[in-house]
Amino acid sequence: MRISALIELLDLEKQYMMGKVPVDALCGINVVIEPGEFIAILGPSGSGKSTMLNMIGALDKPTKGVVKIEGVDLTTLNDSELAHIRQKIGFVFQFFNLIPRLNARENVELPMSIQGISRSERRKRAEELLTTVGLADRIDHKPSELSGGERQRVAIARALANNPTFLLLDEPTGNIDSKTAKELMKLIADLNAKTNTTMIMITHDKSIAKFAKRQLHLLDGKIVKEDAK
């Protein structure tokens, strides 16, 4: 018998209403993701990759099908249980989504504060994480005082704060120049290799996608191609 996969998507469908017109964002997605994988989801805009990521991240509910994380079916959970699931997921967004009035350390502390971890402990861990992503000298800076690449590093440190079971990266290099993007991807690949943290990344950039070990190509809500290194 096989050990249950980290993430399982079974016949996943999602329909949106754009005004009065129904739009099929996802039409029958079946994916199994094992622990430690580094997956890139590729596809043009409107292909449904963000929708798929929202489903995996417990941010949205599917119209049909099942999303299982460590064997738990998310479609059966209530708001509070979903919030609990999200505490073990690390999100990295295209637009960083840091809280502007908090400095780098406070932003990294935030998910730990939500979990009720003590001040001294989360402070220590936040500083460690910021050192890991190479921002030891930027700890007290506000997001507005950091470059795009630095902000995304803070976001990665924040995503790692609660020892997540996996990281969801939504176009992490979308707002960063290509040289910095390469460095950032090296950091992500490095984290995957060293800590064995599962990485699921959305991108439309093939040069970025090649850092991943497995690539899923999405088009019109369906997986059309799958590559593996």
Added chain:
Amino acid sequence: MKIIDILSFGFNAIKRKKVRNSLAILGVAIGIAAIISLDALGGGFQDMVDMQFQRGFSSNTLIITTRGIDFFLPESDFDMYINDTESIEEIEHVQLATAQIQRACLVEIGNYSFQLNVFGVDYEDYAELYPDTFEAANGTIPTVYDNQTVVIGSGIQNPWDNGTLTGFVGDNLNITWITRNGTLIETKSYNATVDGILDEIGAISIGGPTDSSIMIPIDQAEEFFETSVADLILVQLDTDDEDVINQVAEEIEELFSNQIQVVIPSALLDAISSIIAAIELFLAAVAMISLVVAGVGIMNIMLTTILERTREIGILKSLGMQNISVLLIFLAESLIIGFLGALTGIFLGWILAIALGQFGIGDFIAQSMSGTFVGQLSIDPVITSTLIMNSILFALFVSTIFGLYPAWRASRLKPVDALRYE
């Protein structure tokens, strides 16, 4: 999430929008300041009235007047005469009845002159009626006297309360009375000698001595003012039993065919207290309304805040924050505004109460009641810890009520929609 972290997150957010939140805080502060100052002054005023009446009136004294205390009845032109006291003294339980003549005169003492009430009283009877207040601090109240004697209240000697004195015992005091004689204007005046200066009373009184009273013998008043009509008759009873007092009051009214009014001090005290309570209640209602307005202000800024921070709410939810914590974070912000508003309001209200009590309200009330210069009469505001606690609780209550809906809306946002919000 820990309460301390929720509060510090909220406080941090409030600090970011200083102007907007300061205005909301000010809104609450105005309401609380109004409540604090009103309540403190009201309490102080009540204390003052109680003190006044204890000093200025005794419970076994009745005051008979022809001038109506009741404003709604037509005024009688009925006259009481000084020797009416004799027939009043025949009533059972009456120990003493004494008449008083009262005229506004120009009084010159030293280099100063004031328009004051001059009272013609029987010194001996007066001392018996008001043993605590009709007592000389300087000089003596003469028991054997000529027409030139005068006893003055401490406020006449020390009208500004700053050490500048107008005169001393033995000094001359000129009393000028201006009246009509047919079509002519007649001016009469005479010189009196200050024989006694009363101790500071700090109270107002109907009939009794006050700090701004000038007291001359009743015989002299009769002669100088050319009248034997009494303005007041003060009656002392041998009991302070309320039933007996009411009974005697009725008998006196019957004696004068109900053309006079008998004022019972305890009843007057009750009436004034109930008027004060009614005014306080009305003003408190106004203050409450201003707090409700402040609450609407809180709701308004919280709704704006939540709209502006929709994306932040999405981020917090993506980090696994529970709905209840989102609700508490935004509720905490309203509560912090309410709390800071309460603290500011208590401070402002305190200052306002002290300022109004020191410079104005007391003088104003006393002057309107006595109709003359009374010197300074300050109200000491009464600010109790209960009042402070209640104001804080009330501000927190208002901010909870008005902060709950915006916070609830924030907590209900769907994470995916909130994150997508531009």
